[in-house]
Amino acid sequence: MPSAASALHMRGISKVFPGVKALSGVELAVRFGTVHAIVGENGAGKSTLMKILSGAYAPTTGTIEVAGTDVRMKRPADAQRLGIRMVHQELNLVPDLTVAENIFLGRMPKRLGFFDRGGMLRRAAAVLAELGTSIDPQERLGDLTISQQQLVEIAKAYAADPRIIVLDEPTSSLSEHETAALFRILRKMRDAGIAIIYISHRLKEVLEIADEVTVLRDGAMIETRAASGITAAEMIRLMVGREVSNVFPKTPSVIGKQVLSVRGIGDGARFADVSFDVRAGEILGLTGLVGAGRTEVARAIFGLAPLTTGTIEIDGAPVTIRSPAAAARAGIAYVPEDRKGDGIVPAMTVRENISLPVLRRLANRFGRVRRGVERDLAQTYVQKFSIVPPDGERRIGLLSGGNQQKAVISRWLATDPKVLILDEPTRGVDVGAKAEIHGIIGQLVANGMAVVMISSELPEIMGVCDRVVVMRDGRASAPIAREGLTEERIMALATGEDSAEGEAA
Amino acid sequence: MTDVAAMGQTTKDGARFNQGNRLVGLLSRAGLLLAILAVILYGSISNPVFFTAGNFVNVLTSMSIVGIVVVGMTFVLVVGGMADLSVPATIACGAILCLALQAYIGPVPAFAVAVLLAGVTGLVNGVLVGYVGINPIIATLGMGTIVLGIVQAAVGGVIVYGADPSSADFVKSRIFGVPMIAIIFIAIAIIGNFVLSRTFWGRWTIATGGNYSAAEASAVPVRAVRAGAFVITAFAAGISGGLLGLTLQSARPLVGQGYEFSAITAVVVGGVSIMGGFGSIPRAMAGLVFVQLLTNVMVLQGVRTPIQGFVLGLLIAGAVALDIALRKRGVA
Numbered sequence: 136m137p138s139a140a141s142a143l144h145m146r147g148i149s150k151v152f153p154g155v156k157a158l159s160g161v162e163l164a165v166r167f168g169t170v171h172a173i174v175g176e177n178g179a180g181k182s183t184l185m186k187i188l189s190g191a192y193a194p195t196t197g198t199i200e201v202a203g204t205d206v207r208m209k210r211p212a213d214a215q216r217l218g219i220r221m222v223h224q225e226l227n228l229v230p231d232l233t234v235a236e237n238i239f240l241g242r243m244p245k246r247l248g249f250f251d252r253g254g255m256l257r258r259a260a261a262v263l264a265e266l267g268t269s270i271d272p273q274e275r276l277g278d279l280t281i282s283q284q285q286l287v288e289i290a291k292a293y294a295a296d297p298r299i300i301v302l303d304e305p306t307s308s309l310s311e312h313e314t315a316a317l318f319r320i321l322r323k324m325r326d327a328g329i330a331i332i333y334i335s336h337r338l339k340e341v342l343e344i345a346d347e348v349t350v351l352r353d354g355a356m357i358e359t360r361a362a363s364g365i366t367a368a369e370m371i372r373l374m375v376g377r378e379v380s381n382v383f384p385k386t387p388s389v390i391g392k393q394v395l396s397v398r399g400i401g402d403g404a405r406f407a408d409v410s411f412d413v414r415a416g417e418i419l420g421l422t423g424l425v426g427a428g429r430t431e432v433a434r435a436i437f438g439l440a441p442l443t444t445g446t447i448e449i450d451g452a453p454v455t456i457r458s459p460a461a462a463a464r465a466g467i468a469y470v471p472e473d474r475k476g477d478g479i480v481p482a483m484t485v486r487e488n489i490s491l492p493v494l495r496r497l498a499n500r501f502g503r504v505r506r507g508v509e510r511d512l513a514q515t516y517v518q519k520f521s522i523v524p525p526d527g528e529r530r531i532g533l534l535s536g537g538n539q540q541k542a543v544i545s546r547w548l549a550t551d552p553k554v555l556i557l558d559e560p561t562r563g564v565d566v567g568a569k570a571e572i573h574g575i576i577g578q579l580v581a582n583g584m585a586v587v588m589i590s591s592e593l594p595e596i597m598g599v600c601d602r603v604v605v606m607r608d609g610r611a612s613a614p615i616a617r618e619g620l621t622e623e624r625i626m627a628l629a630t631g632e633d634s635a636e637g638e639a640a
Numbered sequence: 641m642t643d644v645a646a647m648g649q650t651t652k653d654g655a656r657f658n659q660g661n662r663l664v665g666l667l668s669r670a671g672l673l674l675a676i677l678a679v680i681l682y683g684s685i686s687n688p689v690f691f692t693a694g695n696f697v698n699v700l701t702s703m704s705i706v707g708i709v710v711v712g713m714t715f716v717l718v719v720g721g722m723a724d725l726s727v728p729a730t731i732a733c734g735a736i737l738c739l740a741l742q743a744y745i746g747p748v749p750a751f752a753v754a755v756l757l758a759g760v761t762g763l764v765n766g767v768l769v770g771y772v773g774i775n776p777i778i779a780t781l782g783m784g785t786i787v788l789g790i791v792q793a794a795v796g797g798v799i800v801y802g803a804d805p806s807s808a809d810f811v812k813s814r815i816f817g818v819p820m821i822a823i824i825f826i827a828i829a830i831i832g833n834f835v836l837s838r839t840f841w842g843r844w845t846i847a848t849g850g851n852y853s854a855a856e857a858s859a860v861p862v863r864a865v866r867a868g869a870f871v872i873t874a875f876a877a878g879i880s881g882g883l884l885g886l887t888l889q890s891a892r893p894l895v896g897q898g899y900e901f902s903a904i905t906a907v908v909v910g911g912v913s914i915m916g917g918f919g920s921i922p923r924a925m926a927g928l929v930f931v932q933l934l935t936n937v938m939v940l941q942g943v944r945t946p947i948q949g950f951v952l953g954l955l956i957a958g959a960v961a962l963d964i965a966l967r968k969r970g971v972a
Contacts, residue, residue: 439857463859477857480850482917491847491858494840502839546858 141203142167142299142330143188148197150183157183161197161356163349165299170321170331172341172362175351176374176565181334184351185301188332189221190214202298218298222305226288230277235259237276238291262294266320280426282313286320293324300324301332306340307562310424310591311622312630318344336565338367339594350374375567388577390601391415393451394585395467395554397436400445405431406609409445413554413585418576419614420600421589423629427606429589430472433556437469438462449553463492468547472558472589474536478543481532485522485542486513488531493549516545520575537568544575555579556587561595573599593622605629672911672926676933683937690940697819703932704825705887707925708880709903711832712873714924717907718836719869720849720916721776726765726784727877727903730758731896732791734881739802739891740795747807751886755878761787762874766867780870792893802889811886821883828876833921845869850917905952906931909959931955 143165150158158180165171175181186192188199190208199206201217208214228237235256236243244254259272268286276284285305292300302321306314321344325331335341341348345362350373357373393414401407406428413419421429434440436447438456446453454465462469471477479488490497490509497512498504513527520541522534531539540560547555557576561569576599580586590596596603597620605612605628612628683690709727716724734754741750761783768779802808813820836842847855848865856862877896885891910927912919931952938948 437857458859458861459857460859460861469857471854471857473853476851477853480847480854480917482850483847487843487847491843491855491860494843498840502835502841504838504840504843550859 140167141165141200143202143332144200145184145188146198146200148184148187148199149195150180150187150192151195156354158187158194158354161351161354162359163356164359165330165332165347167202167298167330168325168328169346170325170333170344172333172335172345172348173351174335174338174341174348174370174374176567179351179374179565180354181351182303183354185221185303185332185334188214188219188299188301190219215295218296220292220295220297220300222285222288222292222300222302226281226284228276228284228288228291230275232276233272234263234270234274234276234279234287235272237287238262238272238294240291242295258294259290262290266290266293266323267316268320282309282425285309285313286317289317289320297329299330299332301334303334304336304563305333306335306337310629311593311626312424314340336563337592338370341370342367352376371566374565388416388581390417391583394449395436395587396448396451397432398446398448400432400435400442400447401609402431402435402440403443406435406606406611407444409606409609409611411604411611411614413587415553415583415585416580417601418580418586418588418599420596420603421587421606421611422591422593422596422603422625423606425591427629428609429606430558431609432606432611433469433558433587433589436462437467437556439469463550463552466551466553467556468550468552468554469556470540470543470547470558470560472562474539474543474563479531479539481530483531484528485517485531485534486510486527488542489513489516489527489546489549491546512549513545516542516548520545520571535565535568537564537571540564540568540572541575544572548579552584554585554587556589558589559591560588561590561592593625596625597622672909672923672930676926676930679930679933679937683933683940687937687940690937693817695936695940697817699932699936700822701819701887703928704819704821705880705884706899706902706906706932707825707928708828708876708883709873709899710906710924710928711829711921712869712876713900713903713907714832714912714919714921715836715845715869715872716776717904717912717914718849718916718919719845719866720852721769721866721869722914723777723900723904724765724780724870724873724877725777725900726761726780726787727873727900728894728896728898729784729787729791730761730874730877731881731884731899732891732893733758733761733787734878735885735888735891735895736791736795736800736881736893738882738885739800739889742807743803747804747886751807751882754882754885755875758878758881759871759875762871762877763867765870765874769870770863770865770867776870788893795893799890799892800885802886805889807886808889811883821887824879824883828879829921829925832872832876836921841865841868846917848916849913902931905956908963909955911959911963913963914960915963927959 141164143163145161145163148158148161149156161180161184163184173181183192187194190211190213193209199208201219206217229240238259239255244251244258246254256272263270263272266286266289270279270283270286276287279287305317309317321331333341333345342362347359348362348365348370349359350357350370352374391414393412395413398410400409409432411419423429431440435442438458438461447456448454449465456462456465486509490512494504497509510527517525517527522538522541531542561572564572576586576588588600601617602614603620603625604614605625607629615624689695713724737754737757738751741753765780765783768774768783769776811821815823836845844855844860844865847860848862852862881896884895906928907924908914908927909931910923910925912924934951935948938951
């Protein structure tokens with residue numbers, strides 16, 4: 136059995152940073168021709184382990200064997216020479232170059248010492264075809280959708296003729312449809328004998344694609360098992376060290392009067408004629424494929440981007456929103472999708488991050504921020520949402536993703552909003568924090584807030600929302616009530632494989 | 641397993657987590673103070689003039705003019721506005737108008753008008769950078785050239801002399817031996833520090849420099865905050881120029897030349913990040929004191945001017961390299 140050959144064996148890997156032990160004695164064995172998933176909560180050590188594998192970090196102790204030979208990697212180039220390729224969550228591509236140029240970036244084919252453009256195009260086309268995609272190698276990368284770019288990134292790794300490919304959360308920006316396509320490609324690569332290391336928070340996908348699963352927790356390896364011998368519930372238990380009973384609890388709440396009403400809004404480019412209402416105590420889901428215009432709608436409602444048509448009403452009165460400050464005054468709050476990019480100010484403390492939108496209210500008449508009041512405000516939320524560590528003076532950049540997200544949500548609750556728009560609030564956060572965030576949302580609607588939640592994750596949308604609006608190509612469907620929700624129905628609306636009659640709610 | 645449990649605990653109370661960083665953090669804070677002490681020590685040993693009241697008053701006086709600009713420039717760097725290169729023009733504007741208008745409207749209104757007009761330059765800078773979105777280096781360089789041109793045309797490219805000697809006496813007067821100009825500088829530094837570290841505007845400035853998108857999405861009026869840093873700098877440079885004019889009792893259009901780089905050097909050597917989002921007035925002041933004392937020692941020791949420039953250049957490069965290194969380690 137050729138698949139028994141060892142592709143990678145990491146033994147006793149520890150990594151100590153000044154003051155923190157990120158990994159201790161981790162074992163990882165991956166065989167050629169298999170998909171090996173690594174799961175664990177944020178902070179469990181997955182990223183550190185992968186950075187060691189890619190040569191970005193040197194382990195403090197431990198040995199690494201690639202294809203049966205002891206290796207020592209001092210820099211990423213060493214790992215690449217050994218045939219180890221990474222596909223990062225954040226794409227490392229150049230938008231202004233063509234697909235083919237991106238695939239061969241840094242190792243352009245040459246003939247007689249000159250750059251061989253024809254050869255590059257041929258080889259890029261061959262790789263793309265082999266992966267079963269229909270992307271044109273001459274197209275400018277920036278003109279592709281995010282999911283197509285993701286495939287180009289994978290093609291880039293594949294074209295380097297790797298022995299081991301590491302994928303870090305490859306499906307986080309993909310719809311379920313595109314995920315299925317990605318899995319077909321991964322299976323092809325696996326069958327070609329490549330060892331695939333697959334890191335994901337999405338356990339359902341892990342069970343679908345992986346042959347083996349390794350669970351990390353708190354920097355230690357907990358267990359490696361065949362994927363056929365483990366369930367999602369067991370994985371969660373191993374990851375968090377406890378049983379999480381209901382992943383998507385739905386707290387019933389009393390639905391009241393209409394709070395936010397959006398009528399026929401458009402920005403003249405990416406979405407048009409979008410209408411929906413949200414009522415007090417209700418969670419309205421906004422879903423669809425990536426690029427369907429969900430985030431653009433949310434940003435426009437919040438004043439981060441201009442609207443060209445349509446009206447927005449709060450409590451039945453029309454409002455004009457030209458800036459986030461105006462949105463905040465109108466009672467609209469927005470928790471952005473890109474937590475690192477648009478959410479936190481990493482060098483500031485948790486306290487300073489929470490107080491940002493209400494700072495002016497906290498200041499006295501000389502403009503001086505009243506520290507005591509500010510500290511109490513931050514501490515209230517730190518305790519209420521059990522932000523870890525429970526210290527408002529900690530720099531927020533040092534917290535885990537889930538705790539950062541709780542702080543960003545707190546920031547907006549301090550403004551006492553009527554409507555809270557959450558854009559992918561649980562992307563990239565671990566299982567435990569996810570349940571906590573859902574709990575917080577549940578509390579908020581129970582107290583009468585109106586919530587709009589954008590999510591690509593269908594189980595989340597179906598588990599949490601009262602009604603769901605599906606977007607496709609900048610257009611919104613009529614809302615579907617909770618009772619009528621099925622994954623098939625949402626996917627049909629999102630992909631347009633459904634006829635128009637099906638959209639009546 | 642015990643290992644892991646122990647790790648979780650130390651991470652929670654933060655003690656172990658901070659230890660490594662604390663040392664580097666301490667170094668980044670106290671390093672400059674140690675350097676200042678070293679310069680004072682070296683100066684005192686190597687030159688009999690250095691450690692005298694007379695010399696210190698001289699250093700303090702020359703420090704004050706650039707120091708007032710440093711207060712403004714700190715806001716520009718912290719907000720992520722890179723640098724304000726229109727400073728020589730706004731200083732010239734302050735100095736020339738302050739003297740030229742004296743004969744017509746009296747010294748105090750002349751000073752006020754000079755500072756106000758310098759502030760208008762800052763407002764244009766601010767609108768170009770904050771609202772139109774032009775690169776700050778280009779915008780302020782362009783504005784500086786335009787304003788300097790206008791000022792030169794207005795005075796016919798000649799030297800302007802003061803008409804009221806009593807105003808010069810005021811600037812040169814001393815309170816308990818401290819020159820008035822230094823007192824004004826220290827007062828401005830204290831106000832600047834209050835605004836940056838204690839008020840909502842200062843917090844907005846730091847947030848905007850730290851993460852523009854996040855600040856914007858947190859209802860911070862990011863455009864106004866960015867513009868504000870340039871307005872503050874222009875007012876500071878206007879005041880600085882006015883005081884310079886009063887001290888010299890004469891002003892030429894190129895009177896402010898070089899002050900922009902002196903100010904940027906002080907701010908950067910003080911450890912204020914050129915990438916924005918981090919820094920304080922006390923840090924910038926420490927940088928200023930260090931650079932000024934070092935220059936003073938070099939002058940007293942007869943170090944040739946090109947070599948002085950070489951040393952200051954090394955300092956900037958070193959400070960920026962340290963900033964990047966600290967940022968990577970997550971200290972700064």
